[in-house]
Amino acid sequence: GIQVEQSPPDLILQEGANSTLRCNFSDSVNNLQWFHQNPWGQLINLFYIPSGTKQNGRLSATTVATERYSLLYISSSQTTDSGVYFCAVNDNNNDMRFGAGTRLTVKP
Amino acid sequence: DGGITQSPKYLFRKEGQNVTLSCEQNLNHDAMYWYRQDPGQGLRLIYYSQIVNDFQKGDIAEGYSVSREKKESFPLTVTSAQKNPTAFYLCASSSQKNTGELFFGEGSRLTVL
Numbered sequence: 001g002i003q004v005e006q007s008p009p010d011l012i013l014q015e016g017a018n019s020t021l022r023c024n025f026s027d028s029v030n031n032l033q034w035f036h037q038n039p040w041g042q043l044i045n046l047f048y049i050p051s052g053t054k055q056n057g058r059l060s061a062t063t064v065a066t067e068r069y070s071l072l073y074i075s076s077s078q079t080t081d082s083g084v085y086f087c088a089v090n091d092n093n094n095d096m097r098f099g100a101g102t103r104l105t106v107k108p
Numbered sequence: 109d110g111g112i113t114q115s116p117k118y119l120f121r122k123e124g125q126n127v128t129l130s131c132e133q134n135l136n137h138d139a140m141y142w143y144r145q146d147p148g149q150g151l152r153l154i155y156y157s158q159i160v161n162d163f164q165k166g167d168i169a170e171g172y173s174v175s176r177e178k179k180e181s182f183p184l185t186v187t188s189a190q191k192n193p194t195a196f197y198l199c200a201s202s203s204q205k206n207t208g209e210l211f212f213g214e215g216s217r218l219t220v221l
Contacts, residue, residue, distance in 0.1 A: 004150075033210060041145075041196055043212040086150060088210070095166065096141075096210055098150035 002027045002091040006099035013077050013106050021072040021102045023087030031090040032063055034072050037101070038083050046072070046085075077106045111135070112213035114199050119218050121186075121193075129184045129216045131199035139208060140182035141200040144168060145215075151198060157182055158204075186218060194220045 003026040013019055023032075034046040047054050047061040049070065054061055058077075063070040074081055084101040091097050112133045121127045133140065139158050143151040153166030157176040171190025176182055182201075186193045197216045202208030 031208075035212075041198075041215045041217070043198065043200075045209065045211060048209040088151075095153055095156070098143075098152075100150045 002029070002089060002097050004087060004089055004097050004099040006085075006087055006102050008102060009100065010103045011105070013104065015077060015079060015106055015108050017077050017106075018073070018075045019077060019104070021074070021085050021087075021104075023070045023072070023089075023099055025068050025070075025087075025089045027091070028065065028068070029089040029091075031094075031096070032065075032070055033088050033096070034061055034070070035086045035088065036081075036083050037086060043086070074104075077104075079106045079108050082106045112199060112201055112211060114197075114213035114216050117214065117216060119216060121218065121220050123220055124188045126185055126187050127193075127218065129186070129197055129199075129218070131182045131184065131213060132180055133182075133199075133201045133213075134180060135201055135203075135211065136179070137201035137203050137208070137211075138179070139202045139204060140176070141202075141210070142166075142172070142174065142182070142184045143198045143200065145196040145198060154184065154197075193218060 005024045035043045049063045051065045058075045060073045086101045088096045088098045115130045141156045142154040155174045157163035173185045199213045
């Protein structure tokens, strides 16, 4: 089945710093989403981005489907950005497959 | 407000007991899903349903059962056959399975004593 790899696994930032999270996938996809899991466990939708670039405030994402990767950019990070960021893509059966996540800690 | 409601948020159960987790959505979505998350891990698919009265096994269906009698509801039963049921369970829905955006409930944390 499709493999989804996220990097880095852990990231520690000082408040105000910028960061880039990466998601590589092993096959072509027609559905890719980024989620933020908050400390209470809820998964918040960030981007639905099977291709192209989108921006929402301090966050933006780019998916290059032909090269099988997606990037999530966080600018001017805040302590509330802490949590785990997941990338998910659909496989041949159209089941959404999740990466292992990137755990982000933003220190004040 | 439209959304997905899971209950209960926290549940404790003794070994050998079945427990049912509720998931209700008012988004008018056709597809619904159950995922399991273990500490420090990603999400794994237990079951999904694309339409009322139909559901399919995911990767880790053993020890679980579901029903889809109404479009809005997709309850998950964790049976005593599930060898390691302590986990965080997340319900999700999408307008359609192949390209729809996935939305999640707040999750149910099950602990087996």
